Amino acid sequence: MRRYTVRRIEASALEQAAFERAEVGQVDQVRPESSDHRPGVTFRVLHDGAHLYLRFEVRDRYVRSVQTAYQAPVCTDSCVEFFVQPRAGKGYFNFEVNAGGTLLLYYVEDPTRTEKGLAAFTPVPEAWGRRVEIRSSLPPVVEPERTEPLTWHVSYKVPLALFEAFVGGGVASEPVWRANFYKCGDKTSHPHWLSWSPVTALNFHLPACFGELVLE
Numbered sequence: 001m002r003r004y005t006v007r008r009i010e011a012s013a014l015e016q017a018a019f020e021r022a023e024v025g026q027v028d029q030v031r032p033e034s035s036d037h038r039p040g041v042t043f044r045v046l047h048d049g050a051h052l053y054l055r056f057e058v059r060d061r062y063v064r065s066v067q068t069a070y071q072a073p074v075c076t077d078s079c080v081e082f083f084v085q086p087r088a089g090k091g092y093f094n095f096e097v098n099a100g101g102t103l104l105l106y107y108v109e110d111p112t113r114t115e116k117g118l119a120a121f122t123p124v125p126e127a128w129g130r131r132v133e134i135r136s137s138l139p140p141v142v143e144p145e146r147t148e149p150l151t152w153h154v155s156y157k158v159p160l161a162l163f164e165a166f167v168g169g170g171v172a173s174e175p176v177w178r179a180n181f182y183k184c185g186d187k188t189s190h191p192h193w194l195s196w197s198p199v200t201a202l203n204f205h206l207p208a209c210f211g212e213l214v215l216e
Helices: 161-168
Strands: 003-008 040-047 053-062 063-065 079-085 092-098 103-114 119-122 131-134 143-146 150-159 177-184 192-193 211-215
Touching: 040 079, 040 177, 053 079, 053 177, 092 150, 092 161, 150 161
Parallel strands: 003 040, 003 211
Antiparallel strands: 040 053, 053 150, 063 143, 079 092, 079 177, 092 103, 103 119, 131 150, 177 192, 177 211
């Protein structure tokens, strides 16, 4: 099982967060259903006891990003994703952010697939979504698709209070969180699906496949 240590920093504005101090994780497990495109994807995560800071860097091609509304299906664009379960026995959150910085965010309690989608999930209200600070190096819309080599990054800052509104207080003191990190591009010209911790099917909603996060 993959394991990642989330180092602690002093509270910071997102733009000044000391990501150079973070451990570097690799999103390098490629599903065989992918095209021949193999983006290079790294992530870094920090916390200050009250917020989580996360940064993805992507060495990419075939970049397309057209979804601009909160809770839009951003996985169809060039997209990076962070699924996290901060408390054992509770649900997990799926932060899906496209290259333009648009967010989809659910709290998932039962990821079993049904004819109508996931068996039990709650879309996180937009009031909470607005409290997730997001910065992207690309404009909100990238269309037409950019086929040349392109490096882009997305950073965001999440208040731990968002998690606690759904799973209860004190998540920063939990000994181990579970999580996975992903890169996809379902409706780009070269679709692909990569993960940090390997998944056993073409399905990112597999909490049994999550790795471990340890907050210092």
